[in-house]
Amino acid sequence: MPDVTSITAVHPAVCDSPRRKHGRCIKQSRRVVIQIAAEAGEKDANASSGLDNPTGVTEMTTYKGKCFCGAVEIEVNGTAEAMGYCHCSSCRSWSAAPVTAFTLWKPQNVRVTKGAEQIGKFMKTEASHRQFCKRCGGHLMTDHPPFGLVDVYAATIPTLKFTPGVHVNYSETVLPMRDGLPKLKDFPAELGGSGVAVPE
Ligand SMILES: [Zn+2]
Numbered sequence: 149m150p151d152v153t154s155i156t157a158v159h160p161a162v163c164d165s166p167r168r169k170h171g172r173c174i175k176q177s178r179r180v181v182i183q184i185a186a187e188a189g190e191k192d193a194n195a196s197s198g199l200d201n202p203t204g205v206t207e208m209t210t211y212k213g214k215c216f217c218g219a220v221e222i223e224v225n226g227t228a229e230a231m232g233y234c235h236c237s238s239c240r241s242w243s244a245a246p247v248t249a250f251t252l253w254k255p256q257n258v259r260v261t262k263g264a265e266q267i268g269k270f271m272k273t274e275a276s277h278r279q280f281c282k283r284c285g286g287h288l289m290t291d292h293p294p295f296g297l298v299d300v301y302a303a304t305i306p307t308l309k310f311t312p313g314v315h316v317n318y319s320e321t322v323l324p325m326r327d328g329l330p331k332l333k334d335f336p337a338e339l340g341g342s343g344v345a346v347p348e
């Protein structure tokens with residue numbers, strides 16, 4: 149499970165940062181994503197060492213999901229890189245919900261198993277390729293090519309146990325959530341944010 153820094157650090161990939169801060173966010177996010185990838189590599193190396201896993205077979209859990217009407221089906225494999233909540237206005241506007249719940253995956257762990265031709269895409273910025281079902285309008289996921297991660301909305305894959313680690317952009321919240329998790333005003337300092345934690 150990534151630590152809180154990792155979780156919050158990758159989050160700007162999920163949002164459309166203000167233009168002024170965008171370049172800085174991309175640069176910093178990339179560094180953290182590389183760090184996460186390195187940690188994952190470490191895990192893989194341990195798994196294949198044979199010490200903990202004598203068979204050498206890595207079990208991958210699959211979680212199935214679908215759009216609102218069911219025309220598009222997807223599945224994710226393995227373990228999410230991070231999970232959490234975002235309270236920013238971009239997430240709110242696109243989702244038409246007060247808060248979004250994100251789960252971030254490596255692209256190779258996300259697969260469209262049915263209805264790929266029904267998937268529509270919208271890109272307000274190059275950082276976020278938002279994907280939805282053209283038939284029902286239901287949101288599926290958002291690809292973040294610069295960061296090498298895909299945000300599959302938690303609501304899209306209900307079979308996955310959602311285990312959030314942090315709330316970001318909490319200063320923009322319209323729905324305070326007093327769940328005891330860390331609340332950041334915007335983003336962590338290492339990402340060009342203030343790094344300031346705010347009360348629930
Ligand atoms: Zn649909």
Ligand SMILES: [Zn+2]
Pocket residue numbers: 162163164234235236237238239240317
């Ligand atoms: Zn957001």
